[in-house]
Amino acid sequence: MTVKVVELEAELEAANKLIASYKAMLFGARSEKARLILDEQGRLDLDDLSDIPATPAAANDDPSVGRPRATARRNIGALPKHLPRVTQVIEPASTQCPCCDGALHRIGETVTEALDIVPAIVRVIATVRPKYACRSCDGGVVQAPAPRRLIEGGMATTSFIVFIAAQRFAWYLPIYRQAQMLAGHGVHIDRSTMLRWMQRLAWWLDGLFDRQLRFIHSQGRIHVDETYLPMLDPGNGKVRRDQIWAHGIDDRGWNGPAPPVVCYFYDRSRSHRTICEQLGAYEGVLHVDGFSSYKALEDPGHKGGSIVLAFCLAHLRRRFVDLHKSTKSPITAQIIKLIGQVYRIEAEIRGTSAGHRFAERQAKSKSIMEELKVLLDDTLARVSTTSTLAKHIRYGQGHWRGLTRFLDDGRIEVDNNFIERQMRPIGLQRKNSLFAGSESGAESWAKISSLLQTAKMNGLDPFTWLDDVLKRIVSGDVKNNDLDQLLAWNWKPATREEQLDLAA
Known part of the structure; x- marks a missing residue:
């Protein structure tokens, strides 16, 4: 009996330690979670999901003891020069001298600048295409062709749909919240309609996604990770745990030639078969964690290219x-x-x-x-x-x-913390949207997120980039065999004349 009590006490103590660890992770103050564990040791907690700086520090690195803190950014100096300026001149109430009533002359000025913003404007674009006919004969009627749009005959322009997508997949604002915001403008759009727009947009981007994935798999070293994605399971009244996989590259750590790129995949499984299908004939170094599905890639009987695994030291340290x-x-x-x-x-x-x-x-x-x-x-x-x-x-x-x-x-x-950072957008979208409604919706989610997240990593505004890219693709200005020029790291914005041609 005494032995049984000792065993139960040991199990209880282990369970209490586990609960205490979870409570610290969930409810502990961030300042506590980032405290030094050892006097000689810097930050040891999992800061591997933080935003990537322009020249990123190695994830989970420990700063040297006594290293001075980085200078805070306080936006001291002139505001960005690329922003348009609106000049307001404020004249004195009177330009007559208060002493002799003579006319004052200008001797200088004081200029101060402050950031301003114009909120989003919801408007209607009315496209008028006049018809012309000859009075002297019964010849044909002349009319300019209608400009191509992402959804032919639809109620929304390409830019409107791109804006919804950028808010949803780049800045993690769920569709239902955007529908509520539009309702505040007096525009009532059903969420199902907006979701269909996203699937159609993903269809247009399919070729560009394939080019981006092919670029990743052409590199000798790639990062791979996976996380769960709640999926609505019709008929069962439940939500099942499907998977989002991520493949990515980032050579900035050694000043290599490849830009930061990521591609996401949706799949129901996180099995060895799934990762084999995704990699195909890939050969090279795979940065991964210690999950068994990855370890089997080095087996002699593995069908596919020769793969070498580089495991994550951060996982061991955690x-x-x-x-x-x-x-x-x-x-x-x-x-x-x-x-x-x-x-x-x-x-x-x-x-x-x-x-x-x-x-x-x-x-x-x-x-x-x-x-x-x-x-x-x-x-x-x-x-x-x-x-x-x-x-x-x-x-x-x-x-x-x-x-x-x-x-x-x-x-x-x-x-492998580079790719773990790229899982943060999936986590935020998962938190805000709770679950994916369908497998086709999850596939659209993966494709659009891949392209917008890559644009962000390359320093581009997601809406500006995607709006220009979609207009060029939809208009036929860029053909399928020229899509490489639209990839985020190759992209150059259209000139003013080209923008007018695309809008025509």
Whole structure:
């Protein structure tokens, strides 16, 4: 009986620790979640879903101890020069001298600038196409052809539909909220109509999405990850957990030639078969986590191209960080410290050439990883095989070859956090929209999000880019074999004359 009580108490203690960890993750203040776990260690929590800066720092990197804080951006100085200016001149009430009543003359001026905005204007475009006929004969009637639109005969212009899409997939504003906002303008559009617009827009973008995906799979190193997508299951009255996959590249860490790009896929499964179908004959390095569907890609019997897996060091560190929060073990502290040293080195070499990163990793990071391996092996021999610490150590040992792959190639990243950051838009859309209503809607979701997220990563305004791209495609100005010029990193805005031609 006593043994049973001890076992139950142990299970209760483990369950309480797990609940405490979840409560800290869900309800803890952000300032607490980002606190130092070790005095020598910088930020260790999961900041891998933050926005990407122009020259991004390595995700989850630990800033060096004593490093001065970056200067805050306070918009001191002139406002952006590319914005249009509206000049307001305010004259004095009188230009006569208060002393002698003589006329005052202008000696200078004071100019101050302030940002202003004109809210969205909902309007109706009336397209008039006059008909002309000859009075002298019964010849044919002459009339200009109607301009092509995204939805022929529809009630909305291409720009209107693009605006809905940009708000929905680039800035995560659900369709039903946009419908409510339009109703405030006196425009009542059923949500189902707007959803059909999104599916039609995705149809037009299908070729561009394929070009973008082909570009990703032409690279020697890509990042892959997946997350769940709630899907309405008609007939069962339930929501099932389907999957959104992401494939992406980002060479900015080593100043490589490839721009940041991401493509999303919808699928019902996260199986090995699914990722094999997505990759096709791809050959190269895959940055992934330790999920079993990925590990099977290195098996000799794998059907497809030759793939080398580079596992994510951040995933290993998170395990020990979570354990350290509940146990405060000196072993976990030492492991975290060693991994933190690797990340400090990564922060120093971020943005340098692949050759320099390789040399620095060989000179500095390699010995740290070897010390970490010895520590993991020695610790496992001294702890209970059923403990959580042993479980995490075995994870590291089982993935060690992929975890150290970055040491031998300066182009390989130390973690997979680039693609995890690209999952944040999916998470925000999932939070705001709760679930996808249909599989075709989820596929449209994936395609449009892929293109708009890539535009954002390349510093473009999603609406401006997509509006111009759709008008060129719909009008026939850009043919299918020329779509590469419309990809976000190749795109150049149309000139004023070209814009008038597209609108005609």
